[in-house]
Every structure is written in structure tokens, then in C-alpha cells.
Amino acid sequence: MLVLGIESSCDETGVALYEMGSDGTGTLLGHALHSQIAMHREYGGVVPELASRDHIRRTVPLLRQALADCGRTLEQVDAIAYTQGPGLAGALLVGAAFAEGLATALGKPTVPLHHLEGHLLSPLLSASPPRFPFVALLVSGGHTQIMRVSGVGQYELLGETLDDAAGEAFDKTAKLLGLGYPGGPALARLAEGGKPGAVVFPRPMLHSGDLDFSFSGLKTAVLTYVRGKELDEQARADVCRGIQDAIVDVLVTKALAAVKKTGMQQLVVAGGVGANRELRRRLNAKAVKARIQVYYPELEFCTDNGAMIALAGALRLAAGAQAKAAGPIAIRPRW
Ligand code: KG4
Ligand code: ZN
Numbered sequence: 001m002l003v004l005g006i007e008s009s010c011d012e013t014g015v016a017l018y019e020m021g022s023d024g025t026g027t028l029l030g031h032a033l034h035s036q037i038a039m040h041r042e043y044g045g046v047v048p049e050l051a052s053r054d055h056i057r058r059t060v061p062l063l064r065q066a067l068a069d070c071g072r073t074l075e076q077v078d079a080i081a082y083t084q085g086p087g088l089a090g091a092l093l094v095g096a097a098f099a100e101g102l103a104t105a106l107g108k109p110t111v112p113l114h115h116l117e118g119h120l121l122s123p124l125l126s127a128s129p130p131r132f133p134f135v136a137l138l139v140s141g142g143h144t145q146i147m148r149v150s151g152v153g154q155y156e157l158l159g160e161t162l163d164d165a166a167g168e169a170f171d172k173t174a175k176l177l178g179l180g181y182p183g184g185p186a187l188a189r190l191a192e193g194g195k196p197g198a199v200v201f202p203r204p205m206l207h208s209g210d211l212d213f214s215f216s217g218l219k220t221a222v223l224t225y226v227r228g229k230e231l232d233e234q235a236r237a238d239v240c241r242g243i244q245d246a247i248v249d250v251l252v253t254k255a256l257a258a259v260k261k262t263g264m265q266q267l268v269v270a271g272g273v274g275a276n277r278e279l280r281r282r283l284n285a286k287a288v289k290a291r292i293q294v295y296y297p298e299l300e301f302c303t304d305n306g307a308m309i310a311l312a313g314a315l316r317l318a319a320g321a322q323a324k325a326a327g328p329i330a331i332r333p334r335w
Helices: 037-041 048-070 089-106 115-125 166-176 183-191 216-226 233-262 277-290 307-318
Strands: 002-007 012-020 026-035 079-085 110-114 134-139 144-151 154-160 266-270 293-295
Touching: 002 048, 002 089, 002 115, 002 307, 012 048, 012 307, 026 048, 026 307, 037 048, 048 089, 079 089, 079 115, 079 307, 089 110, 110 115, 110 307, 115 134, 115 144, 115 266, 115 307, 134 233, 144 233, 154 233, 166 183, 166 216, 166 233, 183 233, 183 277, 216 233, 233 266, 233 277, 266 277, 277 293
Parallel strands: 002 079, 079 110, 134 266, 266 293
Antiparallel strands: 002 012, 012 026, 134 144, 144 154
């Protein structure tokens, strides 16, 4: 079974082909990605209208590239999976309309998917993937959630952010420091040169006893700290280090609490913030002590991509999910 996956929920256009064998083993055959980051940078954030128009321009060339990479033809595709939501309405519409239109022309069914399901399953693309069940820490620009994942389609929400997502906290504080867009990776880079403990920001809800998060207060704390100060290079790095440590501390503490609470031995970290090196360092160190395994997607599959959508579609179908008849388009921007 050959599944074509299409991702267009925000500022990355991703197209991929995933083949699922009859024995349940799958292979990512080809994938192509275009990031719009450079285009949005001068505006300091994603401009939805520009994002939609760029998805329109990129989808067909990326599809051609993904097919050429693995020597397959469109006629060999059995189903088309795509991100139905959540995300920017116009951007989602491009992927959904493209997928439903192409599926109609080919006489093949579609599999509309939740974007986070793609992130959640993305570590299964690795050479040594986790096995169900596992606890997942989903940390992206729009979401921060802890889930119990018992199998494909069996997800239980254990905790989530009450306000800003972890990626949003990185991005917004980075913006306050004038680090440009997207701020997360830039802030993380500067933080590498910062002194641990030189600047300490609050760790909201660290001891709340539940698995929820709150990151919106961090912006105010950073704003209050930097206001009126002339920061030299080292001082800026120290602030970045303080921000990163506050976010990472809460994420690590809650993720390990979830593992303990559920009695599981495997933790999966997915979503853009999962690329953060300090988060990985700290989790790996704690995991050895707690005798648990931590799994991450390959770095290229941490942020948005088509491979995770093709994979999620193939896994859903392999698990017996019904594909949808091609045609009607229903996106879910706030899903
Ligand atoms: O999963 P993703 O690509 O898109 C969403 O679905 O939101 O995540 C993007 C988020 C952004 O907030 C970005 O700043 C953050 O992931 N991010 C990072 C790093 N790389 C990406 N945050 C901290 N450290 C990083 N190395
Ligand atoms: Zn994402």
C-alpha cells in the first residue's frame, strides 16, 4: 500500500510517499519539503496570505520531486493523506483541495489527519523506533501536550498548556530580545554561550502536581528583566540561557512525572521544540537514572514535514481505519 502524504498547515510544504508492506513493515520511499521561513522572516512571523500562495506554488514541484526520488508514478498511489487541521485556514485549504482534487482524478480515497497525530507518530520513522504503548511529550509552536499513546488512534490527553505553547514561549521571548523569526532555534543557539544560573526566570506550575503547563508568564518576566537594561553579548546569552532553562526544566519535570504516573518505560518527544539540544541533553541524563528509553524523531522530522503525514495515513489504514471517498473538502483550522 502506497500512501502519499501532504502537509501544508503552516509555513512548510511537505510531500512524501510511504509504503506499507503486507507484513506491517513500512518504508519512507521519498519526501520533499519546502520551508517558507526566509519569505516570512522580514515580517517577523508567518503572513497567512503569503503562506497560502506559496503552498500553491510549491506543491506540484515537490510532488514531482518526491515521485522522482523513488521512481514511482501517481497511478501507483493507493491513498492520499493530508493535514486537515489545526493550522492556518488558507494554508490548510491548499493541501486539502490539492489532495481531494488529485484523489478524485486518480479515483483513490483520502485520509484527512490531525497535524499532531503526524508529530506524535514521527519517531516511528526512525531506524530504531519506540513500540506502543508510550508516553508522548508533544512540543510545537502551537501545542504543548502530554499524551498516553496506546496504539494508532488511541491517544489519551494527560496534560497540556493552559495558555502559550512551549515553542510560542521560545518565539515570543526571542522576539522581545530582537532575535528575529523563528526565534526558538536562534534563542537556543545564543543560550549555548550563556552561564547557567546567571539569570533565573520562574518555572510556572513546576510543582502543581498535575501534568499541565503555563508559559505565558515568562514573556512578562523576561520583559520586566530586560526593560531599561543595556545588555552586552554575554548578558543576552545569559538571558537566553535563563529562558531556555526555565522552559526545559518544566518540560523535563512534567514529562518524567507522566512516565512515572503511567508506569511506562518509553517516552517519545515530538514537535519542533523536540529539536532543542538542551531538552534532549537533560532528558537523556534523567532517563538513564529513571531507567527509561527516550525517543526523538530524526531532526529533519521534528518540525513540520510530509513524511509524518504519509506515515500516519499508512498506519491508520493498516490499523483498519476507513479511508474517505475523495471529493468533499472540510478543513478544521481550530481542531
Ligand atoms: O512542530 P513545528 O515545526 O510547528 C508547529 O506545529 O508549531 O514547531 C515549530 C516550533 C517553533 O516555535 C520553533 O521556534 C520551535 O518549534 N523550535 C525550537 C527549536 N527548533 C524549533 N525551539 C527551541 N529550540 C529549538 N532548537
Ligand atoms: Zn507542527
